Amino acid sequence: MKYINKTFIGLIMLLVSVGFVSCEKFLEEEPRGFLAPENFYENERDLFTALVGVYDALGTNSETFLARRLHYLTSLPAGETYTPTLSDQRLLANYTFTNDHADINRVWSSMYAGIVRANSVIHRGASVPMNEGLKQQYIGEACFLRALFYFYGLRLWGELPLIVNEVTSLGDVNVGRSSLKAVYEQIIADLEFGIQTVPPTNQEGRATLGAIKALLAKVYLTRASSAAGGPDDYQLCATLCNQVLDMPEHGLMPDYQLIFGPPNEFNRESLFEWQGDRKLSPLGEHSILGSFSLPRGIRIFPEQTASDGGSTVSTVAYFNLYDERDYRRESTFVYEGESFNGQWLSWEQFPTPYPAPCWKYVDRTATSRNDFAFCGNFIVLRLADVYLMRAEALNELEGPTDEAYSMINTIRERARNRNGNPTDFPQNLEGLDKDGFRDAVLLERAVELGFEGHRWFDLVRTKRLVATLKAIDSTLPVSEKHLLFPIPPDELLLNELITQNPDW
Template sequence: MKISHIKILTVLFLAISIQGCADLLEEEVYSVLGPSNFFRTAEDAESLLNSAYASDQRRSSRDYLLLSELTSDLLIQRGGGLRRSAQLIEDFTWDSTHPFLDVQWGRDYTAIYRSNLIIDIVPDIEMDEARKQQIIAEARFIRASNYFYLFDVFGPVPLITNSDLEIEARPGRASREEMIGFIEDELQAVSQILPVEARNYGRANKGIALSLLTKFYLNNKKWQEAAATAQQVIDLNKYSLFNGSSRSALFDIENEENDEFIYIRPNLPIPGLSTSYLAHAAPPSYQFKFPPRGNFAAQYQLLDGFVNSFHTDDQRKQVIIQEYIDVNGNLIDLGPDNSRSFKFGEDPSGVGTNMGNDFPILRYADILLSRAEALNEIAGPSEEAISLVNEVREVAGVPALMLADFSSKEELRDHILEERGWEFFTEELRRQDLIRHGKFIELAIERGKNAFDYHVLFPIPQNEIDRNPNLEQNPGY
């Protein structure tokens, strides 16, 4: 399999930056040689930017995936050492000591610190002015995107916008209005600076900034803004739906640099730079095409209610396996609530559990469905909203919808939520979608979970509460 040289360079830059800047967040400077006078060249500016991308794009795909999908009507996890932590998420019995929350908080604030360092230092570096402004804009995007995820998981958090915050200064949480305003303003601003074509694969550009802004507007129910910003992405004429031999081929590793993937989390089949998703999805003794392969005891399993909801012609279901051939040549029926998503399948170059499949953070299909949803919330079912949904359905091989099929805003809203499930399962979006549609707690209760309204947010990690007396815990925890 051929791996893009650009992809290799991108991910290796991230790896080098992780090593080189791992302690920036924790170190206290005791000499006159500090960040303000250490970074002086254009090369230093690029290295700083690589370090910020390293924190942003090496976000734990396991932890955030499970926070997003185990709390939904799609996924469960069984077996292995992961079971105890995952069970707490699945059962809505998590608390402020859950390890996934520490990982999320620490990773995002490390990226924010590194971005703030760029924004503070790079303006004083003598270098090409156009490149300088782009580096600063990319750093502002990384900072805003990490606040996007923090806000998604925890609600308002401390809004830190400089790198020289004294250790004694323990900021409290921003207001909801301050958080929303900051993220919106930053993404709007950088979308005017960033080029349409990114400098390197996996780096921020205009379309990425506008797409994340679309999703932020959507999740906060700013329907007019979401619809308009989605249209800006469409009008770039840069992105299109993948329409290969099958819709399921969208995620094949040889097709990953395609025009539907707007923003990705890059991976290589190297420990520390890879994804181990398939080792969690593959059932016991699964016969891989390219052994030897690792196969974890911890297993990701899809619920039957979801798997059985697909149209019989839907190509998106082709990445779901309900039976398989094991290493002994036996045909194994996976049984109830045990189907597996192979959306991110086997990398021929993978080693053990380490695969190089890129993970899509933003896809063009999401932009089309986001505009359709926003238009429906503004004015109810319309020809345009139905047409946008049908664009996604057409490449999946399922029959088109008709405007006459929907007599109310509520009916189309419910269908769009269902369509998003078929399109984006195991892509870290289901929790956001259920919360936005007001179904998150309702469906959890239907599944027998002891869920309450406050569970739409996770608690601030207890370690952070202990460190910072000005941090207030989310209600209910």
């Protein structure tokens, strides 16, 4: 059934609704009902509750945005994952989707829902009587979240309707698409404000100074190779990355497996992560990523049934990017295991014959199915990404300098630490020219950051999406038009000022 997109009507409803679902680590509070914004923002507690509503827009009920739908758009079309069981999502993996695909509509809708909530906090927050420093911090966090939503949207759709004021009528959202330059400038302005107002340490699951600087570095790195690119973008990226790496609050975890899973939430390497822990929110912001990526027919926890898992698997081509000697391979995939009749099977013999990319989104220590399958946070930004961004930016500026090698080799050195037992793989890189180093960084990002929401964006910004996928399957109908997703057709009907992306 076609998903009927009602974004703009929903935005207006959100405007008058302040019944935000609260994240339990932030604030335990009953919904406040339906109030006009001018009657709601009366004190610090009101502003904080509204801010929690913006965080809540990142994902709700294992369904919207980071909780589920965004991953379909960034993993399946990247040749990273495939779905044996979900027919609608298989269209994304096979590049047979059309402009009215339901997941594209849902991501667009939830993105703008988050932007509208952020706009309300930013606009109304200024007049709330409370401690000025804390007020500016809350507004800075909302600016970070608005920038994050717009940055995802810019990379998915290109030019976007830029809505930065509080929405009070349908006329406020019936605007045309702003230029890439204008959207980038708004994202940068929001993040620069956040840098001035958000502290380096904060409560778990909320923005920090390190997260904001890392996101801004990624914005500059992405803009550098776009039509809106500026001459200083690579240098700005490299400088911001260095500032984050110098922060005492952050550092690489000594073992790759210590980065992920509920026992390791909000560790020193994690800069920003979305809470998907069912233990905290049984009916709310839990993650379905672990459940979807469990291997079907292979028992890896006591309560697992033969039908569990298998909705999302790794493609064989992506799995083959990982050398069998690489510790990150066994830390990311289930590629062998015991069947329910006691046979030991390799992934080729699984009932769903693909490696399972589950280890980053499950609790290996859990004793129940729900705790095992529904408790993995989604890490939006972590420090290893910053090392690799700086390596890439330095190479684009000067070629593979000693500092650039140091960045990527630091990540490879950590990968050699297998449960405290050093190995000799992967070895440090050396002797590459600029093109070879660029290729090496892209491969390192694929292996280090697998299934963390970066692969599609990396292939698009480096202009390698079509060639990479065609090299795997020459019959795949992917083309240059797929570098951007289509604007949902319902939006075109609701807003005559919006135009469609080329060839859609």
